[in-house]
């Protein structure tokens with residue numbers, strides 16, 4: 001974890017958030033166990049102390065929104081923010097290459113509708129501050145036939161209503177889709193709706209910190225964003241970038 005902080009500081013990052021995958025009683029091998037939460041939180045807090053004045057470090061979790069598996073220990077955790085992400089549709093892990101066959105069985109637009117319904121439900125739950133990779137379902141290039149913005153509109157309205165921010169996540173550049181989440185047309189609508197954005201490299205390795213940082217900053221500015229959201233103790237501040 002310290003190597004992540006050092007790399008971020010080296011790149012001149014002012015504020016760096018840890019958002020490891022929160023525990024859940026499903027798909028356990030991709031996340032920490034409930035018993036590891038305290039160790040994780042203490043480790044981040046120790047780094048906050050050690051690097052005080054050099055780089056601001058935030059404590060967070062990326063939480064799977066999967067109906068029936070929302071856990072109080074996670075949603076009530078005393079952290080700066082929770083990223084709400086949808087990685088499963090009816091327990092189908094659609095972003096996992098192991099289960100790519102799931103796309104072949106059904107109408108692609110029906111899958112997209114179900115995905116964005118889950119995003120809307122996540123926003124309405126009120127547990128989360130940031131929407132993780134808003135259009136993750138595009139990861140393997142299974143794009144909808146209908147207009148993406150139309151499909152996402154109810155979810156975007158729910159997000160607006162909830163007061164959440166949406167991350168611009170550069171991990172998509174590392175995946176078959178080859179672009180950030182969310183796609184540009186969604187970003188334009190997010191800007192029109194005045195939903196705040198924040199930035200994420202979704203780094204799972206030290207080398208991925210700040211990945212495509214200049215590209216996503218430029219894109220955000222081109223779309224018209226001037227400020228980005230930072231959450232401390234689940235309170236939002238908008239700062240210039």
Ligand SMILES: [Zn+2]
Nearest residue numbers: 062085132133
């Ligand atoms: Zn994720």
